[in-house]
Amino acid sequence: MPPEPDLHSNLIEYSVSELSFSLKRTVEDAYGHVRLRGEISGFRGQHASGHAYFTLKDEKACIDAVCWRSTFGKLKFKPEEGLEVIATGKVTTYPGRSKYQIVIEQLEPAGLGALMALLEERKRKLAEEGLFDEAHKKPLPFLPRVIGVVTSPTGAVIRDILHRLEDRFPSHVLLWPCRVQGDTCAQEVSAAIEAFNAMDGAGLMPRPDLIIVARGGGSLEDLWGFNEEAVVRAAFASNIPLISAVGHETDWTLIDLVADYRAPTPTGAAERAVPVRADLLLQVSGFGVRMGGVLRSALGGHRNRFLAASRGIPKPSAILALPRQHFDSVSGRLGRGTHSHVQRARSLFANQAMRLPKLSQLITAPRHRFDATARMLAPALAANAQKHRGRFDRAAQLRPHLLAGRALQARERLTRLDRQAARGLRAEIALKRRRLEEQSKLLVSLGPQNVLARGFALVRDEAGQVVRKAAGVRPGTALDLQFADGHLGATAGQPVLDPTEPGKPAPKRPAPSKQSQTKQRPPKSASEKPLARAEKPPAKQGKLL
Template identity: 50%
Template sequence: MELFEDTAPGNAHEFTVSEISGAVKRVLEGEFGRVRVRGEIGRVSRPSSGHLYFDLKDDRSVLAAVSWKGQVARLSTRPEEGLEVIATGRLTTFPGQSKYQLIVEEIEPAGLGALMMMLEKRRKALAAEGLFDDARKRPLPALPGVIGVVTSPSGAVIRDILHRLRDRFPTRVLIWPVAVQGEACAPQVSAAIHGFNALPKDGPVPRPDLIIVARGGGSLEDLWGFNEEVVVRAAADSQIPLISAVGHETDTTLIDFAADRRAPTPTAAAEMAVPVRAELAARLTELQVRMMRAAQARSQSLRQRLSDLGRALGRPQALTDPARQRFDLFAERLEPGLRGFVRSRRDQLNALPLSLSMLRTMMRNRREALQTQSARLPQGLQRLRQHRSERLIDLAQRLERGRARGLADSTRQLARDRTALDQLTTRLTAVRVRAISQRRDALDRLDRLRQTLGYQETLRRGFAVIRGPNGLITTATEATQTARFEVQFQDGRMTARPDTPPSKTSRRPPAPKDQKTLF
């Protein structure tokens, strides 16, 4: 007896493209809910949307990866092409292109070698921009009045710095608390450096004269926050001199290259910041003694010079004797001269009546001339007043004509503006009506799409939704353990309860909770 395969085309169930894509998506996400993938990063793309697209590859395969905008901000390591990493995320599909991809939630370098490679690459890129040039570095202040310290407020570093400053030269210290490792380290340290630089010089909080960025020793991963680009750029852009004291003497971070000075330890940074007060006082005392000795030597030298010049001048009496002799000579001639002067003045006084007569004549002539001018003054004032009145009337007439012309021009311009305003109002009304119509059409399309994608459409194809007291019921075992449950059909709901337990021989494996049976 021969058996023939049934090849009738109508026996197989027909699926839509969306149903097949959804089934593949549920199976893939169910099998690979959360995975860790090791590979090399290639083809990094950063579009304007803020999402991050890149490839994970090895010597045989390539896996597409994507990190959404909100996840990119939380990544501790930014993807760079050629870096070997371990990416953590979940596998899913992209139905629009029929491919699968990894949604990346976290990235970590795959070993110390990858970190050192990325660190060296970043150092060369920043050095090429000139951020590490010696010409950018500023000298440290000799005696800072205020020192800003960027570090953790609870560690031993800040206590060592304060203790060393107190021993050497007590000064005012402003502490900006930050996280010194982890994801929050880099943004907090860069914000602290920018914050100190943004303080006004005469504000309520004094602006530091010097900044110390400090942290104790640790591994390369612990110190990685001080290798981030935002921290290096903040240190390079700082207008306040900055000392980097990150790690121990053998530790090196990128902020050490951008800082104005590097200290091997936080304690050494405090020693660089201020001098020893006792040594400074001794130095000042020594300079004061030297200044007093120099002043005394200078005074003694000038005194000796004055004495030498005094001996060269001779006796002071020799200088006054000729003057005294001339005074005695003129004193004998003073009395006759005084008598002659009095005689001449008396003669001038006797001749004074004649001068008074001439003065009276001159005054009489001036008075007559003044009276003549006074008689002519009213006529001149009358002519001047009449001339000014005529000129004022003429100016008023010209002003009235100008005002009339300006009023007419304003009226015509107002009419033109009113016409333009009416045209703009008509156009704006038409645009508003057209925009409302377009928005209403778009809203109708979205509502039709919502109805098409809703589960009610699935109910119309013969499916049903079963709900129990605790939510959806997806297996026969849960249904038998529920006293009463509700079944939703296309046209309504009904309450039911199980009569018999499910058969162990005919029961099919339960589908995942988020996967609906296709056949």
Template identity: 50%
Template sequence: MSNPDDTDPSLLANTRPGDNSEPLSVSDLSRSLKRVVEDRFGFVRIRGELSGVKRAASGHLYCSLKDDKSVIDGVMWKSAAPRLAFRPEDGVEVIASGKVTTYAGRSKYQIVIERMELAGEGALLALLEKTKARLEAEGLFAPERKKPLPFLPKTIGVVTSPTGAVIRDILHRLEDRFPSHVIVWPVVVQGETAKGQVSAAVRGFNALERGGAVPRPDLLIVARGGGSIEDLWAFNEEEVVRAIADSEIPVISAVGHETDTTLADFAADHRAPTPTAAAERAVPVRAELAAGLADLGARQMRCASRPVALGRERLDACSQRLPRPETLLQPAAQALDDATERHRRALVDRVGIGRAALDQAAARLAPATLRWRLDQARERLAHVRLVPGTLTSRLERAGERLEAGVSMLRSLDPRAPLKRGYALVFGPDGELVRSAGTARKVGALRLEFADGQVGVATGDSPPAAPAPRKPARKSPPPPSPTQDDLFG
């Protein structure tokens, strides 16, 4: 028979006889599990395929590591994430180093990753292909983005290590072909800091101003010697590829040997198999240019002299077919002689005609003819008489107009009303006074009547002396009687 205490349900938890263990809280159990797991798995290395990679806004990196049977969550804090030598992506096989811990919020265990590496060269190549496909989809490798290289750059910028053999090969090759102004931006070409320095160098050259203290290059060469895929990995980094693709200055990529290929080669405007080949592609051979110019100069001289020689030959051929000058002038000389003779004969004939006309005119100017014409003129003058009525009517009309003007002048005479008892009032200055107020102010006045002037005073003012009287306007004389007819 079973113990009644084991099967008897109760509402309250009872402590059984002999049981001295207190119940644990969930948090206590989680902390205990966390200590056990972290003590047991304080450092582990896990190989697996990345899945669900995401970077939070805080800078932490979250992912999952899986194989064909199991999955474990992983987190990489923001303090360790910047030390990654590659960009984690889904499907890439890696080896993660860190410690296993628990996350009480979800009752799950996870690995806190302190270091992450690619699991072999195959994983590295897989990551390279994924990055290439993603950047190619963005159009960074499109042919229409490629810029033409300058034919003869004045300044060349080189991004490489200052201590390696690469820079010496480039400078030596440029000196042999066409000496140019070279600016070297020293960088580390291998390791974790290489990608930042290379991208900063490319962007730094593009940031230089034209005409500044440091000349802005016309062409950039990004170069590195050969090595393994791990040694060249900095030139596969997305940061470097984007810097090269965004460069306004044309870029030649010369990374590794002829068989080495990096993503920088796809983003650059031109890929050179070696750094030496990059120098050869950057500038032409000066001796060849000089020879070409000399050949063009010789061809120009030949081209310039050839038309002159051909023209001289044509001129000689044409001159042999031309007639002599005296032959060309003979018809004109003969025509001039004919015209001179006709002109002389025409003058003689014209003089004869003029002399005959003069003789005829002289015959008409005989004295008898002139006397006859004078007698006829006197007879016509004797028959001409002046008509008296015409002159009389014109004089009568002129007299009527004169009488009308005299009548109008008399009606407008300002002194005509003085004969009817009116008077004109003048002040001392001889101006007419037209109001009583003005008369009071003036004081002395002069009154002009029809027969003279009288001085008067207003108030106590003495009378003004009479101003000299203006001579009366003479009336026009009466119209004269009608003139008798001169011929009456």
């Protein structure tokens, strides 16, 4: 409802609040959303409430700016002192201070020059802190078992890395998916690096030995997430060696400066991460060939030195020849020297014996002294024995329990020794029995009965002697053939070959007569009687040809 006009004036009367809110509605209706270009001034970070307050200015004017907490977290570029930006938002007033201001909804740098200026300023700040020093860079592992890759799961970068690793040296790859462009890029990349470092390898997921942060090429705005301070500090704090492969070869970001190695492309990062397996196999094979050659050369050198040294050492016979000759010479003189020494000693002894007084004169005086001493010694011995006997009796009366204890110990020891002797005797008897059984088995296996059982025969003549050669048997001699199951009688005929001329046919022998057949020879001893039961009738006896 509009205010009532004053009757004494043509002007409308407003209260302060009415005028302030009227101006607020007018400004908001007139301008609405605007894009405002200016330089940030007076920015001191977020307020305790999360909102941000600063001023946008140019050469001639300034305007207050406010960014609410809900909007500040979504900004792609955070406000920084002295940065020229383009702010998009609503123009409004603040009635409590009678000020007009812009409520920022979107903020972006004012052109590429502003981004480069911000990048150079951030680079200078981080360099002063030492984040880009070469002393902090870690060496890359020669052959990592597990490689962690931080990139987009749907881009061509991960396929290029996997393809190159498969060609060079297949490895275990862990992919941490994240956005590589946009408002949340820096937050997700830094969180992925920290998550890889937080792994301990105790669970199902192994801890990477190397991290690759990769992205394809793009403009400065597209790669800006890898220039954020959070990403740079996460890469600097990584305990795992890190390779940066962001953009193409001409693209540089701050993570390239802090990384342990900067690869020009994601494919180059995969090539630097692992060696070529075929080259390694060829190198190892070459090392093996070289080592074999060195070993053969070393063995040949040692063999030559050994042979040279052995030629310089005399033979044992040559070393002992001179001592052996000296020993033979000395041993030959020893007998003669001993004999002459004994003769000289005998002569010297005879001369000394002739000069000695008679034996009876030498013994008389010592005998008198001995008799006197014996007469004095007998009472002393008796007194001493009586003294020791009394001491023994007293000791026996005072310490009978000690004697009983010693006797008990001696009895226990005797019992123990008796048991040990019995065990030892039984063990010795068992050992002798086993040896006897083994000898018995050996005797049976090597005895003639086993030989006969294999098809051989034992030939004896009429005298019972064993016949070993056919040449010593005359034709017509009665023979006894012993087999495994009995004896057979036989008559010797002519030998098949002439023993005097081997290989010459023997002369024809006459046909044996009926009288040449002999009866079976009875067993010659009691040991042969069990075999006689296996003999065959005389009608089946044959002749030995």
